Amino acid sequence: MKRRRFLLSTVALAGLSNIAPAQSPPKAVRIGWIIGGSAAGSELFLEALRAGLADLGYVEGRNLVVEARYADDKPEQVSALTQELLRLPVDLLVTQGGTTRAIVKETDSVPIVYVFSADPVLAGFAQSLARPGGNATGISLMSVELNGKRIELLREILPRLGRVTIIANPAHIGAELELQACENAARQFGIEIHQALVHNPAELEESFSEIVSGKSEAISVLPDPLVIRGRQRIIDFAVAERIPVISGWKIFAESGALCTYGPRLTESYRRAAYYVDRILKGMNPAELPIERPTVFELVVNLKAAKTLDVTLPPSVLARADEVIE
Numbered sequence: 273m274k275r276r277r278f279l280l281s282t283v284a285l286a287g288l289s290n291i292a293p294a295q296s297p298p299k300a301v302r303i304g305w306i307i308g309g310s311a312a313g314s315e316l317f318l319e320a321l322r323a324g325l326a327d328l329g330y331v332e333g334r335n336l337v338v339e340a341r342y343a344d345d346k347p348e349q350v351s352a353l354t355q356e357l358l359r360l361p362v363d364l365l366v367t368q369g370g371t372t373r374a375i376v377k378e379t380d381s382v383p384i385v386y387v388f389s390a391d392p393v394l395a396g397f398a399q400s401l402a403r404p405g406g407n408a409t410g411i412s413l414m415s416v417e418l419n420g421k422r423i424e425l426l427r428e429i430l431p432r433l434g435r436v437t438i439i440a441n442p443a444h445i446g447a448e449l450e451l452q453a454c455e456n457a458a459r460q461f462g463i464e465i466h467q468a469l470v471h472n473p474a475e476l477e478e479s480f481s482e483i484v485s486g487k488s489e490a491i492s493v494l495p496d497p498l499v500i501r502g503r504q505r506i507i508d509f510a511v512a513e514r515i516p517v518i519s520g521w522k523i524f525a526e527s528g529a530l531c532t533y534g535p536r537l538t539e540s541y542r543r544a545a546y547y548v549d550r551i552l553k554g555m556n557p558a559e560l561p562i563e564r565p566t567v568f569e570l571v572v573n574l575k576a577a578k579t580l581d582v583t584l585p586p587s588v589l590a591r592a593d594e595v596i597e
Contacts, residue, residue: 301330301552303364304357305340308350308371308497314342317387320538321366324545345501347374354378364551366544370497373397376408383557384408385547387540389496390445392562401562409557410547411540412564419450419494420457422518422533425570426490427461429530429588430516437466437488439479439506444496454492476502480509493519495534503527516580525571525596530582535565536593569593 305321307314318340322332330336339362341353347370354375357365365384367375372386376397384407391414392398399405401412427433438454440447451467458465466486468479476499483491491510493499499506500523507528510517517524520534543563551557570588573596577584589595 300335300337301364302337302339302360302362303366303548304354304360304362305338306343306350306353306357306365306367306371306375307341308343308345308347308369308374310344311340311342314368316538317368317541320541321544321548324542325548328545328549330545330549343371347371350374351378358382364548366548368541372408376406380407382407383551384410385544385551385557386410387413387537387544389413391449395445398562401564403559404562405558407557409560409562410544412562413535413537413540414446414450415535415565415568416446416449416453418520418534418568419453419492422492422520423454423457423461423463425531425533425588426492426516426518427463429582429584430490433461433463433489435464435466435486435488436490436492437468437479437483437486438492438494439468439470439476439499440494441471441496441498442469443471444494444498447494447496450494470498472498473502473505476505483509483515484513488515491515491517493517493524493529495519495521495524503529511576511579514580516576516582522569522571522594525573525576525594528576529573530576530580531570531572531584531588531592533570534568536567536569539567540565571596 305318339357341357343349343353350371358379365382368387369389372388373395375384387410392412393400397408438451440451455465466488470476470479503524504527507517517529519529519532522532525532547560550560570592571594572584572592
């Protein structure tokens with residue numbers, strides 16, 4: 273009996289030794305979301321990133337923590353906010369626009385994923401689109417060829433169009449290429465281009481009198497942080513002078529521009545989740561190719577068209593992804 277009890281105890285212990293220990297919950301990854309603007313201005317983009325991460329299995333409260341920081345249009349705060357996130361620490365940083373250059377200078381060890389409106393190669397923090405090098409990669413929204421498409425769209429809406437003013441910030445990386453694309457497209461249609469180059473809000477205000485005296489019949493705005501912040505002033509001026517406005521970001525149409533044609537920004541931020549996932553799973557950002565947008569949208573504002581007494585052709589309305597009424 274003693275021998276039998278000993279054998280049974282031995283078997284029981286052997287069985288217990290084969291039972292795998294309880295799995296501890298996976299460690300939550302911590303992502304730093306750092307934006308040069310405001311929380312309200314980037315809310316849709318953060319939600320798009322969260323949605324993309326959820327599709328890949330990252331859910332806040334379970335295996336994901338998002339630490340958000342906003343400089344509220346005070347560039348001098350970006351460095352301190354970045355260092356604050358690095359001290360937490362975070363596994364990865366996600367940023368956008370002009371803030372990207374400042375953040376890349378803050379760390380060469382923590383990976384960075386960006387959605388950058390200009391050309392990261394020309395900006396100096398990527399060796400090439402195919403192999404960016406360094407610790408940062410992501411999506412470049414610069415689609416130079418779309419500037420020509422917007423001139424073509426203006427011509428379709430306004431068949432007698434003869435003169436267009438391009439409002440652009442020459443400090444925006446790649447602006448020269450975009451302006452050249454506008455010139456090339458305009459030349460094909462016999463349209464004269466006037467360049468209103470503005471570095472600050474004061475120069476933007478000064479450009480309005482030149483636009484009026486030059487008798488421009490339409491305005492195309494090359495989006496960058498400066499003109500995005502001043503978009504309502506541009507549109508209010510244009511409406512008062514009965515000049516149609518086109519740009520690349522949907523927010524301009526929502527603010528009263530006649531139409532916009534450009535990347536669907538929320539799609540680009542959703543795509544940024546792919547980079548976050550690849551890097552967290554061990555891929556080197558230096559070897560992750562920088563992508564350009566593949567999803568574009570045409571947004572037209574019927575209310576603006578009515579105010580300007582512009583009849584949008586059926587061909588344009590049929591292609592519109594969204595019509596604001």
